[in-house]
Amino acid sequence: MADYKELVLTASGVNPLKCMRCGKCSGTCPSYDAMEYHPHQFVYMVEKGDIEKLMESKSIYTCLSCFACVERCPRDVEPAKLVEAVRLAVIRQQGKNHLKSEQIPDMVDEELPQQAIVSAFRKYSK
Amino acid sequence: MLRIGVFVCHCGTNIAGTVDVKAVAETLGKEPAVVFSTDYPYMCSEAGQNIIKDAIKEYQLEGVVVCSCSPRMHEATFRKAVAAAGLNPYMLEVANIREQCSWIHKDMAEGTAKAIVLGRTAVAKVQLNAPLTAGESPVVKRALVIGGGIAGIQTALDIAEAGYPVDIVEKEPTIGGKMTQIDKTFPTLDCSSCILTPKMVECAQNENITIYSYSEVEAVTGFVGNFSVKIRRKARFVDEDKCTGCGACTEKCPVKNAPDAYNLGLSNRHAAYIPFAQAIPNVAVLDKERCIKLTKGKCGLCSTVCSAGAIDYEQQDSFVEEKYGAIVAATGYNPINIDGYDEFAYSQSKDVVTSLEFERILKADGPTEGHLARLSDGKQPKTIVFVQCVGSRESGSAHGCGKEYCSKICCMYTAKHAMLCREKYPDTDVYVFYIDVRTPGKNYDEFYRRAVEQYGVHYIKGMVGKVAPQADGTLDVQASDLISNEQLHVKADMVVLAAAIEPDKSARPLATMLTASMDTNDFFTEAHAKLRPVESPTAGVFLSGVCQGPKDIPETVAQAGAAASKVIGLLAKDKLSCNPCVAHSNEMKCNGCSSCANVCPYGAITYEDKDFSRRKDGTMMRRVASVNEAVCQGCGACTVACPSGAMDLKGFATSQIMAEVDAICK
Ligand SMILES: Cc1cc2nc3c(=O)[nH]c(=O)nc-3n(C[C@H](O)[C@H](O)[C@H](O)COP(=O)(O)OP(=O)(O)OC[C@H]3O[C@@H](n4cnc5c(N)ncnc54)[C@H](O)[C@@H]3O)c2cc1C
Ligand code: SF4
Ligand code: SF4
Ligand code: SF4
Ligand code: SF4
Numbered sequence: 001m002a003d004y005k006e007l008v009l010t011a012s013g014v015n016p017l018k019c020m021r022c023g024k025c026s027g028t029c030p031s032y033d034a035m036e037y038h039p040h041q042f043v044y045m046v047e048k049g050d051i052e053k054l055m056e057s058k059s060i061y062t063c064l065s066c067f068a069c070v071e072r073c074p075r076d077v078e079p080a081k082l083v084e085a086v087r088l089a090v091i092r093q094q095g096k097n098h099l100k101s102e103q104i105p106d107m108v109d110e111e112l113p114q115q116a117i118v119s120a121f122r123k124y125s126k
Numbered sequence: 127m128l129r130i131g132v133f134v135c136h137c138g139t140n141i142a143g144t145v146d147v148k149a150v151a152e153t154l155g156k157e158p159a160v161v162f163s164t165d166y167p168y169m170c171s172e173a174g175q176n177i178i179k180d181a182i183k184e185y186q187l188e189g190v191v192v193c194s195c196s197p198r199m200h201e202a203t204f205r206k207a208v209a210a211a212g213l214n215p216y217m218l219e220v221a222n223i224r225e226q227c228s229w230i231h232k233d234m235a236e237g238t239a240k241a242i243v244l245g246r247t248a249v250a251k252v253q254l255n256a257p258l259t260a261g262e263s264p265v266v267k268r269a270l271v272i273g274g275g276i277a278g279i280q281t282a283l284d285i286a287e288a289g290y291p292v293d294i295v296e297k298e299p300t301i302g303g304k305m306t307q308i309d310k311t312f313p314t315l316d317c318s319s320c321i322l323t324p325k326m327v328e329c330a331q332n333e334n335i336t337i338y339s340y341s342e343v344e345a346v347t348g349f350v351g352n353f354s355v356k357i358r359r360k361a362r363f364v365d366e367d368k369c370t371g372c373g374a375c376t377e378k379c380p381v382k383n384a385p386d387a388y389n390l391g392l393s394n395r396h397a398a399y400i401p402f403a404q405a406i407p408n409v410a411v412l413d414k415e416r417c418i419k420l421t422k423g424k425c426g427l428c429s430t431v432c433s434a435g436a437i438d439y440e441q442q443d444s445f446v447e448e449k450y451g452a453i454v455a456a457t458g459y460n461p462i463n464i465d466g467y468d469e470f471a472y473s474q475s476k477d478v479v480t481s482l483e484f485e486r487i488l489k490a491d492g493p494t495e496g497h498l499a500r501l502s503d504g505k506q507p508k509t510i511v512f513v514q515c516v517g518s519r520e521s522g523s524a525h526g527c528g529k530e531y532c533s534k535i536c537c538m539y540t541a542k543h544a545m546l547c548r549e550k551y552p553d554t555d556v557y558v559f560y561i562d563v564r565t566p567g568k569n570y571d572e573f574y575r576r577a578v579e580q581y582g583v584h585y586i587k588g589m590v591g592k593v594a595p596q597a598d599g600t601l602d603v604q605a606s607d608l609i610s611n612e613q614l615h616v617k618a619d620m621v622v623l624a625a626a627i628e629p630d631k632s633a634r635p636l637a638t639m640l641t642a643s644m645d646t647n648d649f650f651t652e653a654h655a656k657l658r659p660v661e662s663p664t665a666g667v668f669l670s671g672v673c674q675g676p677k678d679i680p681e682t683v684a685q686a687g688a689a690a691s692k693v694i695g696l697l698a699k700d701k702l703s704c705n706p707c708v709a710h711s712n713e714m715k716c717n718g719c720s721s722c723a724n725v726c727p728y729g730a731i732t733y734e735d736k737d738f739s740r741r742k743d744g745t746m747m748r749r750v751a752s753v754n755e756a757v758c759q760g761c762g763a764c765t766v767a768c769p770s771g772a773m774d775l776k777g778f779a780t781s782q783i784m785a786e787v788d789a790i791c792k
Contacts, residue, residue, distance in 0.1 A: 020519060022561040023606035028469065028591025032606075032613040040608070072469060072591060074515075076522035 004051035004089050012085035016047035018075045025069035025079045034062040039069040039079035046082050054086045055093070065119045084122070128188040128217075128253055131162040131181045132245060135169035135194035137224055142167075144228040144237040150193060154245045159253060161185050170200050175207040182211035189217050189252040193245045195224040214257030216706065216777060221248035243790055250789035254782045258706035263756040265351040266451040267697050270295065272343055272636065275303020276679060277671020277686045278456035279325050284690030286334035290697045293336045293448065294329065295343055295357055297632065298387075300405035302326055303458050307388065307482060309489040309496075311679060312542040313573045319404060326406040338446065339407055342632070346453070346639045347729055349757060350666030351702045353450045361441040363412035363420065368436035371408030373400060375428035375437065384416040389486050392501065393493040398428045402491060410436070452693040453640060455650055455662070456670040456686070457633045461625040462517050466525045470513065470623055471593045476501040477601060478593060478621045481536065484543055498551055500620055503599065507619035509555040510547055511603045512540050513590045517626035519561070529626045531647065534676035536624035537564045541577040543622065548581040557584045557616055559605050586614070593621050629673055641727065642667045650674050660689040668692050707777035708758040709765060711751040713738075715772035718749030722764035722773050730757035731764060 009015075025039035032038055037045065037059045045054055054060065060083055069079040101121075108117060134151040136142035147165045155163030162185045166174045169192055181187060190213065192204050197220040205215035223241040231237035269285050271278045274296030285292040294301060305311075308318040329335050338357055345356040364375075381397035388401050397416040400408060410428075418425035419439055429437035461482050465473050472478045477500045479487070490496035500507055514536055520528025537560070544556045558577075563585070565574045577583045588606035596602055596617075603616040629648040637644045642662040643651045650669045653661040660669050670689040671682045696702075711722070713736065723731040731751050738746045751772070753764075764773045765780065774780055 018521070020561060021608070022515070022519075022589040023587070023608045024589035024591055026591070026606035026608070026613060027589045027604060029613070038606070038611070038613075040606070041611075068591075072524060074520040074522050074524060074528060076524070 004055070005046065005049045007089050007092070008046055008051055008082060008085040011088050012078070012081040014043075014046070014078050014081050014085070016043045016077065016082070019043045019047070019077045020075055022074060024072050024074060025077075028068045028072045030066060030068060031062055031064045035059040039063075039083070042082045042086070043077055043079050046086075051086065051089065055090050059083070060087045060090065065122050127159040129161045129186055130157075130159045130189040130191060130249055130252060131178070131185060131187040132157075132160055132164075132191045132193065132249065133169055133174075133178055133181075134163070134165040134223075134241075134245070135174070135192065136165065136167045137169075137195060137228075138167065141194070141224050141228045141241075144231050144234055145223060145241045146234060146238040147241075149238055150223070150241045150245060153242050154191075154193075154249065157246060157249050159189075160249060162187065169194050170203055175203070178204070178207050179211040182208065182213055187213065189219075189255060191219050191221060191245060191248040191252055193221040193223045193241060193248070196220075196222045196226070214259075216258040217252065217255050219248040219252040219255070221245045246792070247786045247789040250785040251782045254779065254785055255777070258776055260703040260706045261755055262701040263349075263351055263704055264701055265697060265699050266353075266449045268292065268448070268450050269452045269454065269693050269697065270353070270355055270448070270450040271454045271456055271670070273303070273456035273458055273630075273671070273673065274298075274301030274329075274337065274339070275456060275458045275671060275682075276305045276322065276325070277303070277458065277673070277682045278454070279303075279322075279329055280683050280686035281454050281456060281668075281670045281690045281693070282335055283325065283328060283332065284687050285693050285697075286332045288690075288694045288697075289334070290694065291334045291336070293338060293357075293450075295338045295341050297340070297342050298401070299340045299362065299409070299411045300401045300407070301329060301337060301339060302404075302406065304482070305679065306402065306404070307390070307489070308485045309492075310542065310546060312538045313567075313569045315542070315546075323404045326404065330406045337407060339409075340411065341446075343636060343639065344445065348449075349728060349759065351451045351696070351699075352756075353453055353666065355448055355450060355453070357446040357448065359444045359446060361414070361443050362409070363414065363417070363438055363441045364410045365436045365438050365441075366407060366409050368434045369409040369432075370434050370436075371400060371405075371410070372433070373410070374431045374433065375410050376400060378427050378431045379417075380425065380427065381413075381416050381418060384413050389493050390480075390483050392483060392486055412437070412439075452666050452668060452696050454668045454670050454689050454693060455633070455636065455640065455642065455673050456689075457630045457636065457673040459627045459629055459672040459676070460631075462527055462529065462628050464517060464527075464623060464625050466527055467516065467623070469592050470516065470590070470621065471595055471601070472623065475593075475595045475601060475621075477507070477599075477619065478623065480623050480625045481539060481543065482625075484622045488543075488546060498547060498554075505619070506551065507554065509616065509618045510544075510557070510620045510622065511590070511601075511616055511618040512544060512556070512558045512622045512624065514540055514558065514560045514563075514624045515589075515626075516623040518624075520626075529628060529647065531676070532564060533624075533626045534564070535627070535678045537562075538570060538573065538678065540622075540624050541565070541574045541583075544583040545577045545581045548577075548583060555584070556581075557586060557603075557618075559586050559588055559590050561587075561589060588614075590621075593618075627672070627676060633673055640664060640667050660685055660692055666696065704756055705760050706755075707760045707775060708755050709753045709760065709762070709773055709775050710755075711753060711768075712772045712774065713750045715770045716748075716750040716768075717770055717772075718751065719769065721767045721769060722751055725763045725767040726758075727761065727763065728757050728759050730754045730759075 151165040209215040375398040379396035379398040385391040386395040486492035590605040592604040668689040
């Protein structure tokens, strides 16, 4: 089986050892209640190598990719980049179900907020 | 050639673990001038020193090389040993085969080869050493303390008590520092003013102490035992000798909207003011930015009501020049500016305050006269949230002003604040959000536990992510509770932020004037982190209080006393022996170009016109450099700057350095 920890660390460029476990990321996260694992837990679980649990969790899709946790972290850990990297691990595992830029125009309708398009692209284009 | 002895130290396994010391001693023993070479487990021990002394006598050694730790560690020890055996102490060289060799190499063969090269280099240098004699310089028996907080006050009192005159330069109109603004003090909860004011009064009354308040250091020259300092006394527009501190000027002054610095801008004061009731000196100041007379030329009310005739609108800054044997930096700290922390709504809401502002709210002479009240509507808060580590322990770039270090005092003062709230107003709900509670120290952890167990303060492990002011005037505090793994919302009436502390902004330029070093956070650096904590690496400059690193009052006072004892030790000496490794100029080579004087950081070089006439040629006057040996610190800058190679450093002559380079390249 692939070494997911290595993949997540390289893809995100995050060093979880910088985390001082303050919880400010989770104190700031607007999607906290919709997430089974919270941003500080992503950091700790990646550090421990518990990546499969994260890959199976809905949390990687309920994260809004708002980057509030990245903005507020006092130690520049960038938890959202780990969430993103775990999504990437899932995509790599499932095969190439990428979102291609040409597909986007067909999906867009009047109602869809622009932020959602950007966010979706960030999530599914890896 | 001089007869040289080589002594190789094992330093237990520190050196011998990675360097084959026997091979080093043996190889160096074959160098041409070396007549004796040996190794020993601890060269610095008494037995080790005796080996050196005995060998000097037995083999009539004229130069000694010790291969051991850094000369910073034991050069003085070995110089003494060499001198005890009758050799000039400067006929010794130390080859650093520990810090610069065994500690940084893992491979025995490489380490040994390098140790041999370093030893050979020292042998080459000592060949060219000449006996040197240290000169002497007198000690001015007066000390200067810069900064009049509790650190400066305690240091000055201790020095004065020992019988030496000491001057305090304080940039604010009064001495006292941050302690004047604090209400009660942990861990005993006694009133800050009650313990500080007597010391301030003692400073004013002690005849050995002169207080230059509202003054700043303008320039520093000289060296240990003999500094010259220029002090700027900023114009306060009031004659300090005449003012009786009656306050009549303040009462009549029509300007009422100047932000009161004593209350951190939470209230206003007049343009004519005395900072607070217990100010020392108890003398009024006119705020030159706000006084109508000084800005527009009108008004002049205060001078009409001052019965002492002390008001002087024409007063100018004046200068004092004084000589000192020792200087103590005691410039303290300030909380960082937290305007950039938008998530805590500090700039948006009056009810989000810093901990120092909270001290002012608790203290009887503060903006709310000691009543726990919101600054927005004057109502008593029912729920208060304290946030620790605001801007401390931040390595990230999130706010641009965070500090990587722990500010050390905020865990304790937050516990104090929480306890005081619960004690005076038992119906208040108090929350403290923490990352860690750091309360080491005598009776400190017990103090924090009392807040939890006796006073029922809710300590929650987790950080606040967001504070949002609500329409009903409350503050929605969103935070994580890491232990129960949930995100909380607390409806608070007041939020108190434990802002990080940083050295006073004026400390950096002051350090430059003193040629004292600082770390990247602008705290003064000590000469040795463990063994010389109150001395700066610059001789004659000492450190007291938070300017050296975060500290609470007990630690500050202990360090202040330690700095004073070092100063007293220095002032007790009549003369100091100078470092004989100083520059000197070869007058036959010097062309008087001034390059050396331009680079000398200590002002040690002067020029004189000297008569070089020979009998037949008539007069020939030439301008040549001359070094004041008492002032020269041996930094070597001039030797590099001199275009004619006339400047040289005793003990580190160009020829010696070149001999070392040759030995390395051999
Ligand atoms: C909110 C809060 C609560 C606290 N509560 C407690 C407590 O309960 N118990 C406790 O033990 N500690 C407490 N402390 C810590 C305490 O304030 C410090 O330990 C103490 O004030 C340090 O004294 P200092 O003299 O080193 O610095 P300061 O008090 O900052 O004094 C420095 C002085 O030097 C002057 N100065 C600065 N630069 C210059 C210059 N270039 N030239 C001339 N003068 C200069 C300043 O004007 C100031 O007067 C608290 C701190 C805070 C922030
Ligand atoms: S990026 Fe995701 S995890 Fe981070 S704060 Fe936003 S929603 Fe929460
Ligand atoms: S905010 Fe940063 S340091 Fe704090 S728990 Fe989250 S990732 Fe770790
Ligand atoms: S300046 Fe005059 S009026 Fe003002 S406090 Fe001093 S003595 Fe009183
Ligand atoms: S003393 Fe406590 S509150 Fe202050 S920075 Fe250190 S850990 Fe944080």
